Amino acid sequence: MFFTLSKLVWFVFSPVNLAVLLAALAGLLSFTRFARKARWLGGAALLALVLMAFSPLSRIVVRPLEDRFPQQDATKGPVAGIIVLGGPIGIARGDVVLLSAGARITKAVELARLHPQAKLVFTGGAANLISPVTTTEADGARLLFTGLGLPPERLLLEDKSRNTLENAVFTRRLVDPKPGERWLLVTSAWHMPRSMGVFRKAGFAVEAFPVDYLSEGEPADFLRPHLRAAGGLTIADDGFKEWVGLLAYWLAGYTDALFPGP
Structure with a gap:
């Protein structure tokens, strides 16, 4: 049950998937009386995608995970x-x-x-x-x-x-x-x-x-943008998923620590 639920929930609430789904919803709502709200929703979804795709955000998310061990x-x-x-x-x-x-x-x-x-x-x-x-x-x-x-x-x-x-x-x-x-x-x-x-x-x-490091372990990780959207989105998806996984496994009792370390 945990396996099936985790797959279904993450399909919807993965930040990348969620941003795309919200952008699609905004596009549909733009033809209704909610068009003004749809523009705000679409703009927020687009901003989230741009940040994950091109900004250093994705490396900032994975860096603490990769530094741990x-x-x-x-x-x-x-x-x-x-x-x-x-x-x-x-x-x-x-x-x-x-x-x-x-x-x-x-x-x-x-x-x-x-x-x-x-x-x-x-x-x-x-x-x-x-x-x-x-x-x-x-x-x-x-x-x-x-x-x-x-x-x-x-x-x-x-x-x-x-x-x-x-x-x-x-x-x-x-x-x-x-x-x-x-x-x-x-x-x-x-x-x-x-x-x-x-x-x-x-x-x-x-x-x-x-x-399989996704960050270089250098100060530039916090500053350097991604040149390819696909690369940034993949790293962001992996990083956010892992933080959510740490919380879920700790709450389920599968680990003794929220953020296991050496």
Whole structure:
């Protein structure tokens, strides 16, 4: 129920979607007796879209998320396993497709080669509500990891999870971590605080290894505009979604802290 409700609510209340829907509503109302109010509504929606598309607002939103867990030294000790959260991969026309968070995959392969004794765990099923499930992200991960030369016996694939909560719970069941083992958690930096909170709540002690940064970690993040609207809108959508997700997971009891930290 939580999964379905979260998908439906976010479809409407994602800032980008909401601004577009309000602009469309304003366009319809402009032909009615509410035309004057419609102009104000359309102007507000357009202003919100412009700010998210071109201003530094989107980086300002994601910057605290990405600063929360710094990337660590991957060579500092032996690693039992590397866990990669779903989101960056798919299958189209029988071939692997890397999505916007593809750095999760490339960094996982780099870490797997750095620690050849470590298991490589990918957790990700099919998170769609409408189309029937024929392939999962884990299917794509298997194709990609083996295609890049990683031995199949090193891979552990969890293909039932649909969100971050299920990533943590199902992965812990799958790998059954032992006390003292070191497990690295690889996901996008803006997604790391919520991920760490959920894994801690699930009783799985992992070390954060954030990747896929959307901000540069420099003062210019707060000043530099976006040159492409699509880029700014995507970052804004990811950032606002993550802040809402942190609040929702905390209120639902899936994390012990509103903003988990190191």
